[in-house]
Amino acid sequence: MSRRRLVLLRATDRKLLRDLRAMWLQALAIALVIGAGVSVHLLAVGMLSSLEQTRDAYYERHRFAHVWAPVVRAPENLMPRLRGIDGVQAVETRVRAPALFDLDDMSEPASGEVLSLPDGREPHVNRLYLAEGHLPAPGRRDEAVLLDSFAAAHGLEIGAQVRATIRGGRETLTVVGRAYSPEHVYAIAPGQLVPDDRLFGVAWMSREALGEMAGQGGAFNEAAIRLMRGVSEDAVIAALDALLAPYGAPGAYGREDQLSDAFLTSELEQLETMGAILPPIFLAVAAFLVNVVVARLIATERSAIGLMKAFGYSDRAVILHYLKFVAAIAAIGVAVGVAVGVWLGRGMAGLYADYYKFPFLVFQADARDYLLAIGVATLAVCGSAMISVRRAARLAPAEAMTPPPPPDYSRALGSRITAWTMLDQQSRMILRQITRWPGRAAFTAIGVATSGALLIGTLFFTDSMEVMTASYFNLANRYDLAASFVEPRGRTAYYSLAQAPGVVAAEPYRVVSARLRNGNREERAALTGAPPEAQLSRLLDSSGRSITPPPGGLVLSRDLAIKLDIAAGETLEIEITEGRRPTVHIPVARVVTTLIGSAATMEIEDLNALLREGPVVSGVNMIVDSSRLDALYADLKAAPGVAGVSLHRLAERNFRELMDQNMGRNILIYTGFAAVIAAGVVYNSVRISLAERERELASLRVLGFTRGEVSYILLGEIALLTVAALPAGALGGAALARFLASAMSSDLYRLPFIIRPGTFGFAGAVVLFVAAASGLIVRRRLDRIDIVAVLKTRE
Amino acid sequence: MATADAPLCFRTRRLTKIYGDGATAVHALRGVDLDLPEGEMIVLLGPSGSGKSTLLNILGGLDHATSGEFLFRGQDMSEAKQSALTRYRRRHVGFVFQFYNLMPSLTARENVALVTEIAEDPMTPEEALALVGLEARLDHFPAQLSGGEQQRVAIARAVAKRPEVLLCDEPTGALDSATGVRVLEALQTVNDQLNSTTLIITHNSGVADMAHRVVTFSDGRIGEVRQNAERTPPRELAW
Known part of the structure; x- marks a missing residue:
């Protein structure tokens, strides 16, 4: 008995393998859609958890600070009082100075900073990860540890020398070590958007x-502070500010205002948003698609099911047989998805490692992530198969083996329209097929539309970033470079820079740190003073017109206005946290949308007046004759008062390079995924349609219809549905893009909701191309159809 | 109507058809010589696998012979290409099958219109359906028609283009006798009124009595060709 059952089982397994082989293309199309869902899921959640875990471990192990408290100058004997603040776990005081590095391998100066390390011990807060070499010996003016990425970008090995201007003094430093720092994971100069390893340097000294x-x-x-678990950061910051106010403290701040961590957090938030939106869409589409396709596939297996039952197989055995069949497809899909997901994840981790400097970063998805992806895929596939197989298995064998009665089209929707006499009969057949099975038609159209929508929803980033970049670099900030002074300088410093070699145009600016308050809302911000009718660094309204702060008034960026819950016309309390530290009330004249960064801007003379200082400036924005850049760079590097140089044109180039690189890769990935979905939907729809209507189509060939005419009936339907799906896909894509634009915007930048017509065109072309290609593959089958054989078999 | 000296509709010489090759080869036709005059009604008899369907498929341009000669109205069709065969079926041949093969999504009228729209000098769908007695069922879908009615729609569809040839493979195979008789009457009406050369394959030897000519097949060869001196109307056939 058991032996006979074994033999029978083997026969069904052989059937299963042959069925799989016969339908390999269909099975593959389904498997790939599952694979797309699984890999997007793994990529998004895996990348997120890899980065989060790496960050958390790194921060913890290297005692990354929670709060930074800068001052002008405070005595070291404040230490016990700092430590005594409630909730403070560890404090490290240090010296932090801006630096301008002068390197042999490039003419541009590199901006950056020098940070002190305690002599003779590891710091309690913000420990370095020393990649090689050793820490500077106590008291050595000439020894420095360099940020590893900066050293690597300039080929500076241990023992190499670097010239630097540190607070105006020229120094020559010997590299004694190369290190990573939790404070410089995203090593970026203020005012920049993407790291340029060559242009931003950090050195640590005794x-x-x-x-x-x-x-x-x-x-x-500066004091860097680590907090005890569960302590209110705000309370500690308040205590620090109270303690340090006499020492010129502009205000302590937490990680959200620490540049590197802010970028990293914003990146993780974006990944989280993407991870929360895209994978579920992909998995849902995959589940939906698989569900419908498997149901139709099994419907075509009706007579085989009847036959198995007639031979004495139980319902359970039949269900199990088909479950195995779809489980095999699901297994292929999951395997492909896991492989592609991990492969993409590793590639992406590599890219992240280029921009986020962790001493270690390995792409690793949790077992939970794998299980979820596998579970959803398996459930989707097997669940839908279960339902349709049970329906088929419920039929009595004799009934299952007879062909189903011809479908009744008299009850189809919209029969009046399809009876319209102007139609030729083939077109009528197409329309009736759609109106008779509206659910199927909707499935196909929705599948195609989803593919298009995903494509638009992801490609929109390119358009949005392009607008953002153009607005920021070409319209708002038109200077080539900006130089900042170590301390505010008189107008003569501005005039001397304006007359420096190669400077074509120059405008001064004044910037101070401030706390903006409205009621109980408070935000830290840089308050900028700009010359009237500024041309080089401007604020723009939504139609691109330049906005000048009116005398005595303030222009505020929308993100700040929202956070402070303030509108134009209302008055803002501003506490300037530098110099005389006045608190003033200033009306908000305009609120403008800035795409990158925040702005609180007033006229430079108003700001000078508020501070009761003379006509001083913090720095100068310049347009430069590019042929004389080297001379200017040499001047800047030699100027003792220049603390930093921001190379705006280079920053733009870096940003665009990053965008091109990332976007090119993302376009490829998402186009691939969207194509897989479109192909999976279209190929399976047409292929199953062919299986169901083979007899009808063969009959038409017998009646003397040409191959082209018969193909028209089969492919006309999918063509019509695809064309109908395009506008739906465009709308869906726009909605997705709109949602992503707001979900992905952060404190650092805001993605405008903009989709170029070309993006719609590209998405449409991809969908049409994939649909056409999938349809044509099936058409080749139709061309080879054996008319006589089809007519001989009874359904 | 038909006479022995009418021009030939079909002429075949040494016609063979072999499916497969080597040890598994199946000889479906083993050298068939046949002359069929225009306008006749011919019944092909024979057991399953005797080659009659194969011959019908070749004469209908659905299949190629392996060797031998096949002429339609004096024109050699043996070497015709796929596209030529499609044209041949479209212009000259009407088919009726055991399982009707109607388009379920089209009404009776539209099923016929499917063919009249691509024919050169067709009758209207209404005329064709009247010919088979279905003028009252014009706007019914196949699912709303009985088997006999569906088969008569199939006949109307086959004859609406006024074909020179009407090929019927077991047209009554799926029908009860009363319905079968109505279908055969429809075929006879068409043969009488349109003068289409009509070939009918059947297992039912009684049907042979309504034909001008009866061709009996066995084992891929023609066993006997006889002409009926007297034709029996379908209603009087022994079923």
Whole structure:
């Protein structure tokens, strides 16, 4: 008995393998859609959890600070009082100074900073990960550890020398070590958008040595603090501000205002948003598609099911047989999805490692992520198969083996329209097929539309970023480079830079740190003073017109206005946290949308007046004759008062390179996924349609219809549905893009909701091409159809 | 109507058809010589696998012979290409099958119109359906028609283009006798009124009595060709 059952089982398994082989293309199309869902899911959640875990481990192990408290100069003996603040776990005081690096391998100066390390011990907060070499010896003015990415970009090995201007003093430093720092995971100069390893440098030196250079002997100008678990950051910041106010503290801040962590967090939030939106869409589409396709596939197996039952197979055995069949498809899909997901994840981790400097970053998805992807895929496939197989298995064998009665079209929807006499009969057949099975038609159309929508919803990023970049770099900020001074300087400093070699145009700016308040809402911001009718750095309204702050008024960016819950016409309380530290009330004249960064801008003379200072400036924006750049760079590097140089044109180039690189890759990935979905839907729809209507189509060939005419009936339907799906896909894509634009916008930048017509065109072309190709593959089958054989078999 | 000296509709010489090759080869036709005059009604008899369907498929341009000669109205069709065969079926041949093969999504009238729209000098769908007695069922879908009615729609569809040849493969095979008789009457009406050369394959030897000519097949060869001196109307056939 058991032996006979074994033999029978083997026969069904052989049938299963042969069925799979016979339908391999269909099975593959389904498997690939599942694979797309699984891989997008793994990629998104895996990348997110890899980055999060890496970040958390790195921050913890290297004691990344929670709060930074800058001051102008405070005595070291404040230390016990700092430590005594409630909730403070560890404090490290240090000296932090801006630096301009002068390197042999490039004419541009590299901006950056120098940070002190405690002499003779590891810091309690913000420990370095020393990749090679050793920490600077106590008191050595000439020893420095360099940020690994900066050293690598310039080929600076241990023992190499670097010239630097540190707070105006020229120093020559010897590289004694190369390190990673949790404070510089996203190593970026202020005002930049993407890291340029060559242009931003960080050096660590002995506390004693740097203290001397920066005029901070026995004192510090920044405290870095780690908090105890569960402590209110705001309370500690308030206590710090109270304690440090006499020492010129502009205000302590937490990780959300720490540049590197802010970028990293924003990236993770974006990944999380993407991970929360795209994979479920892909998995749902895959499940939906698989459900319908499997149901129709099994419907065509009706007589085989009847036959198996007639031979004495139980319902359970029949169901199991088909479950195995679809489980095999699901297994292929999951395997492909996991492989592609992990492969893409590794590639993506590599890209992240280029921009986010972790000492270690490995793409690793949790077992939970794998299980979820596999579970959803399996459930989708087997669940739908279960329903349709049970329906088929419920039929009595004799009934299942007889062909189903001809479908009754008299009850189809819209029979009046399809009876319209102008139609030829083939077109009528197409329309009736759609109106008779509206659910199927809708499925096909929805599947195609989803493919288009996903494509538009992802490609829109390119358009949005392009607008954002153009607005920021070409319209709002038109200068080539900006130089900032170590301390505010008189107008003469501006005039001397304006007359420096190669400078074609120059405009000064003044910037101070401030706290903006409205009621109980408070935001830290940089308050900028701009010259009237500024041309080089402007604020623009939504139609691109330049906005000038009116005398005595303030222009505020929309993100700040929203956070402060303030509108134009209302008055804002501003506490300037530098110098005399006045608190003033200033009316908000305009609120403007800035795509990158925030802005609180007023006229430079108003700001000077508020601060009761003379006509001083913080820095100068310049347009430069590119042929004389080198001379200008040499001047800037030699100028003692220049703290940093922001190379705006280079920043733009870097940003565009990054965009092209990432976008090109993303376009490829998402186009691939969308194509897989479109192909899966169209190929299976047409292929099953052919299986169901083979007899009808063969009959038409017998009646003397040409291959082309018969193909028209088969492919006309899918063509009509695809064309109908395009506008739906465009709308869906626009809705997705709109949602993503707001979901992905952060404090750092706001994605405008803009889709170029070309993007719609590209998405439409991809969908049409894939649909046409899938249809034509089936058409080749139709061309080879054996008319006589089809007519001989009874359904 | 038909006479022995009428011009030939079909002429075949040494016609063979072999499916497969080597040890598994099946000889469906083993050298068939046949002359069929225009306008006759011919019944092909024979057991399953005797080659009659194969011959019908070749004469209808659905299949190629392996060797031998096949002429339609004096024109050699043996070497015709796919496109030529499609044209041949479209212009000259009407088919009726055991299982009707109607388009379920089209009404009776539209099923006929499907063919009249691509024919050169067709009758109207209404005329064709009247010929088979279905003028009252014009706007019914196949699912709303009985088997006999569906088969008569199939006949109307086959004859609406006024074909020179009407090929019927077991047209009454799926029908009860009363319905079968109505279908045979329809075929006879068409043969009488349109003068289409009509070939009918059947297992039912009684049907042979309504033909001008009866061709009996066995084992891929023609066993006997006889002409009926007297034709029996379908209603009086022994079923």
